[in-house]
Amino acid sequence: NAPIIKEIFNMCNDGMTIKAIYNNLKERNITRPNGKPLRYNAVRYILTNRTYIGEYNHSGIRLENAVPQLVSPELFNAVQLEIAKNSHAPARHTAKDDYLLTTKLFCGKCGAMMVSQAGTSHTNKVHRYYACVRQKKHKCDKKMIHKEKIENYVVYKTMQILQNDEYIDYLAELLYNLQYTESTMLPKLEEELKAKQKEIDNILAAVKKGLAQDTLLQELAELEREKEEISISIAKENIKSPILTKDQYKLALSNYRKVDITKLDGKRKLIDTFINSIFVYDDNIKIVYNGYNKEEIISLDEIESSNLISSGAPLKTATQGCFFNVLHCYDLVCAAHCKFHLPPTLRFGSFHNPYHPHHFFLRLTISAGLPKIAT
Structure with a gap:
């Protein structure tokens, strides 16, 4: 019911909590389309459902302006802020403290995950690192690695990989074929x-x-x-479940070449999309890319000695200054065989493991240039 949907968004934007909206609808005997009573979770689902701003979602891939809009993007975004404001959960990190390689960085010595670590020098300057989680318990002697240096260098190398047409073609082929096994x-x-x-x-x-x-x-x-x-x-x-062409997938993947990697959001998009895992050893790091058989080996000396990274200067790539902005990133689970061995922590850890040897998670951007789905 379009008028009710719009009213729910307006009530939330006016400051009403989800519980208050639910009680209001319940008192008015507003039901679901099947005539059954409206549930509390249904109100939250409505308020966070991007379909109402015209986005179409299939298997984690979203296309803009593919279905009729019921509410404006401005109202939708304002409602998301209201929901976040009413939530008691603290924000994950401030932008400057966001550790982009969390859950992807592993100790090459013991296989454990590397986590955030910060310290203050005698000049009160804060230094941020990644440290082996077992190092804190004195069970591993792996040295810490500087946060900004490894993040920036990984992003820089990833952008270089993306210039490889063979990698783009391979992923496009993989995603195209996957469509026929999903439904x-x-x-x-x-x-x-x-x-x-x-x-x-x-x-x-x-x-x-x-x-x-x-x-x-x-x-x-x-x-x-x-x-x-x-x-x-x-x-x-x-x-x-629309079937996209190989060229559409290639276009979406190629548009990552235009991401501004001097910005935090741009770095996050590349890391979340293409990096499967990184292993840090005493003298080098090994980067494993999603869907790519080749492993990138980089010496720590190369990272430490790079003026480009240590100075924090912009990474010089052909993508800077591009007018195109990548719009959205969304999860798509791709069935594919990974050509590497995972450490025991990653295979048998208590946390959910998205890097099972038979699957990897690929975050894929669908650009605004793709055709709309007919409704």
Whole structure:
């Protein structure tokens, strides 16, 4: 119900909490589309559902302006701020303290995760590092590594990898093929449609031979109706699960070359999207990229001696000054075999492991240049 959806957003924007909105709707006997009572979680879902600003989501990929807008992006964003303001959960980090390699950086000595570590010098200057989590418990002697230096250098190397057309082509091929394994309904419906068409063809052949036309024509009409229903189901499934072309995926991936890596948000996008894991050894680091068989080995001396990184100067790449801004990043789980061995901590740790040897998480940006989905 579009008017109710708009009213819910306006109530939240006016300062009402989700609980207050829920109570208001409950008192007015506002129900779900199926007639059942509205639930508290449904109100939160409505207020955070980006479909209402025209975004279309399939398997973690989002396209802008693909469906009709019910609320403006400005109202939606204002509501998200209201929800965050009413939340008691503290913010994760301030921008300057955001450790971009958290959950991706591992000790090459013991395999444990490397975590944030900060200290203050005698001049009261704060220095930030990544340290092996077992070092704090005196169970590993791996030296700490400077936060900004390794983050900036990893981003710089990643941007270099992205200039490789073979890497872009490989990922585009992988994502394109994955689409045909995701939907369990579409292949089944297409098989049903073929079977139904075969039945129709057989009846038409019989009618041409003059066999019991009245009975066969009645059966033919029923089969045509069933075929139409299956066709409608296929159309709905295609809208829900659109098939993108290889060129569309290549365009989306290539647009990462235009990310401004002098900005924190740009660095985060590249790291979250393409970095699978990084292992820090005594004399070098090993970068494992998503969907890429080649491992990048970089000496620590190269990182430490780089004036570009240590000075904090902008990384000089061909992408600077580009007019194109990447719009959104979203998760897409890609079934693929990783060509490396994971440390025991990563394989059997208590936390959820997105880097299982048979899967990796790829954050994919779909640009505004992609075609809209018809509604």
